[in-house]
Amino acid sequence: MTSRSLKIALAVSVALNVFALAAGGAVWVAREKVEQRVAEAQKPGRSEPVWDVIERMDPAVRDQVKQRLRASAMQARPDFEEARAARREAIALTGAETFDPVAVAALLERSRASEARGRSRLETGAVETLNQLSPADRKALAPILSRHKAKRDARKPEKAEKPIAPAPPAAAEASTRP
Template sequence: MSPRTLKIALAVSVALNLFAVTAVTTAMVTRAQVERRIDDDRRAPRENSAFAIVRQLDPQVRQRVRESLRASALAARPDFEQAKAHRREAVAMAASSTYDAARVTALLEQSRAAELRGRARLEADAATLLGTLEPADRTALSQILTRRGRGAARGDGDQAGKRPDKS
């Protein structure tokens, strides 16, 4: 091989190695950023959960608030169970060979109505409870009125399923 060919081969080899190192570095940095975002999404709802907020309250008030929230949740439970049952029935009807669009739509509407009844009960009970608290405790506990369901644990509870932009 001539010296000129060796120089060209060396330059191509260096360029390929630089490209490979840059690609690997970029992949590692991007992966770390994605993992950090996933961890943040998983952690955030739990840090602001109703029970985490209740733990911040004055110990004298904490037990009364817990009992009130628990009683409210138990009272609303049948509505949420009914909503789940209607939704399951709608899914089963949609997957069956005898699909009935009107029935599926009606079941989904019944599911939504039951869920809204349960949510309304929880919110009304929370508003009543907030009225019995001192201003500082009421301010801390007011966060339970944010509209968050079980989807918040997955990161899609707030903003009707829209993910916040964390870039």
């Protein structure tokens, strides 16, 4: 072999090795994601989406359940919209030049109350819907009453709860400056 052919062979070998490492890394990352999803699915709580359970029900019952759950969701929608609007307003006030903690706290309280009112409407509608079903259908749909947050938790890395030290008041800082 000539020097040139050795160089070409070496370049091809390096390229193949880099490709193989990249493919191996992609497979490893994909496997980790699949394992994480499997672990999430095995956690207690809602094991599958409620709409999947509803789709497997008898068509006459399924349509009635969907209609009732949608109706209760539509009744709760204004409450959740009000909660989001109040929270957005609180965030905007927090970023303003002058900070009014009383107004921000009141907006956050209004947001929590609206969200609780909306959740109450959803749960009441779900209970009324469950009341109309057979015991087997009720058992299958019982998980709709859980407050499952696996999807939200999967997006956030777990952190140890650490208290945040309050910032010193501006007046105290001003009096200690030379």
